[in-house]
Amino acid sequence: MPLSPAQPRRPLHTRNVRYEAFARNDSLCDINAHIVDTKPLDYPLSAVVRSAGEPVHEMWVRVTIDRHFVIRDIEAATDWMPYPEACDRITPEYRKLIGTSLIKGFRKTLHDRLGHVHGCTHITEMLSYLPTAAVQTFAGLVRDNDDSEHKPFQLDRCHALETTTETVRRFYPKWYRGTDQSLRP
Numbered sequence: 627m628p629l630s631p632a633q634p635r636r637p638l639h640t641r642n643v644r645y646e647a648f649a650r651n652d653s654l655c656d657i658n659a660h661i662v663d664t665k666p667l668d669y670p671l672s673a674v675v676r677s678a679g680e681p682v683h684e685m686w687v688r689v690t691i692d693r694h695f696v697i698r699d700i701e702a703a704t705d706w707m708p709y710p711e712a713c714d715r716i717t718p719e720y721r722k723l724i725g726t727s728l729i730k731g732f733r734k735t736l737h738d739r740l741g742h743v744h745g746c747t748h749i750t751e752m753l754s755y756l757p758t759a760a761v762q763t764f765a766g767l768v769r770d771n772d773d774s775e776h777k778p779f780q781l782d783r784c785h786a787l788e789t790t791t792e793t794v795r796r797f798y799p800k801w802y803r804g805t806d807q808s809l810r811p
Contacts, residue, residue, distance in 0.1 A: 665678060698724065
């Protein structure tokens with residue numbers, strides 16, 4: 627386990643979030659996102675009591691994207707919710723994201739269009755991780771350090787792959803932009 631040993635404790639809540647990506651026959655990709663919240667004890671809500679282990683929330687989203695990370699279709703569904711016939715009414719609103727790029731301002735667009743009272747907190751939060759899931763979907767389908775004239779997508783997107791780092795000099799020498807010119811290939 628990578629974390630230090632924990633203090634004695636008891637479980638209070640479990641949230642499972644899963645993303646799965648699929649290649650379609652029409653050259654598009656589907657990413658299914660699924661979120662489930664459960665409690666280890668009976669959980670009294672305003673509308674009902676949920677039994678231990680029974681979902682408090684369970685939501686699904688299928689997002690269809692193209693190779694340019696543009697959302698071509700989206701479908702959201704809510705199976706378990708604290709307020710039946712209220713929470714699930716908002717799912718059609720997520721179609722407002724069709725045409726949105728996952729890699730160009732997606733999180734801002736998502737929160738502008740469907741944040742707060744304009745969407746479901748849990749679905750919107752789950753979708754905020756969609757850009758990373760989409761990038762991972764295409765990772766490995768194309769070699770990331772070939773001789774292309776286009777800089778690999780992941781460079782300058784995290785601290786380890788900033789183009790001035792030793793990591794980039796070592797694994798992506800063509801794209802190294804550090805100040806030590808003697809390290810350039």
